[in-house]
Amino acid sequence: MNFGFMYIVYALYSKKFDKIYIGYTSNLNERFKSHNELSKKGWTVSFRPWEIIFQEEHLEKTEALKREKQLKSCSGRDFIRSLINK
Secondary structure (H helix, E strand, O other): OOOOOOEEEEEEEEOOOOEEEEEEEOOHHHHHHHHHHHOOOOHHHHHOOOEEEEEEEEOOHHHHHHHHHHHOOHHHHHHHHHHHOO
16 A cells, blocks of 8 residues: 555666666665766766756555556657757
């Protein structure tokens, strides 16, 4: 059962390296800070700085995971690229 807890599916874009990162979290501010500043290892560290180009809230973790997986598919990445190209 969910008690008002939100899961956020998000997409980051590194303009400098033309890279996309798609993930989900329950705390977007902290996660974004981790991607851009705090983290010392991991894939996103190599492509800083990042900007948030898409975010979507979900009540259930399973729904957020399903949407994250969809956005990581070919059609999902096409959707994210269309946002970048606007």
